[in-house]
Amino acid sequence: MANTDSAPLTEAQREIMEIVWLQGEVTVSEVRDALAERRELARNTVQTMIVRLEEKGWLKHRSAGRTFIYSANRPRANVLGAKVAQMVDRLFAGSAEELVTALLEYRGLSSEEAERIRIMIEEAETNQERHSR
Template identity: 45%
Template sequence: MSRPDDLPALSEAQWEIMNLVWDRGECSVADVWKVLQERRGVARNTVQTLMIRLKEKGWLSAREVDGAFLFTPTVSRDCSQQSTVQRLIETVFNGSAEGLVLSLLHGGALSTGEVERLRRLIASSRKKES
């Protein structure tokens, strides 16, 4: 699989498509379009154009089966998320992961359960370091 650091950043619409492809492993333009059509009424040609661009940028690969192209991700979701968060930390929070976490805490983006899970993860990480 490719590394997300070597690929252009994804737009919001491209992330939505990539998440669908990651969920399914392999899918056609029609598969993605059906889901997006239910969510927000997007044109099939728009989905096709976005998926072709994702292929051209290296995020997707495609193979032809019975006249239709089936697309698969070339980068894992986990690596893509980690790379994107790292870019966000570097550009928006001036390299401060603490700034990101504080923003999430103060912005109310985290539930009580998520905060508790983060506490446990931090405690576990500290134990491994000692």
């Protein structure tokens, strides 16, 4: 049974997951080839890291003959959401408002981003009202 706790990813594990999320399905060799653009790793090292990610519940596999084809077991958005929540708790004392203030003051938003965010807020408020009834 896979462990599905939310242990943070190491930098190397995060690199592998980014490749998987980008490509959808991968083999160990495909991950090694993608990582080789940044640094050379032995196939066995990559395979061990992938097996560990599967044991921790981040990846799943299917067989195609003797080849295992891996895919994400957790959507990227969920993982990023958990990271953002940790960041808000750590850097902004849990205040989403302070996070947004910092974003607006130091980065700014395009009018398109602002409109999409308005729509997301309206949808979140509507969903919250439905669930509170």
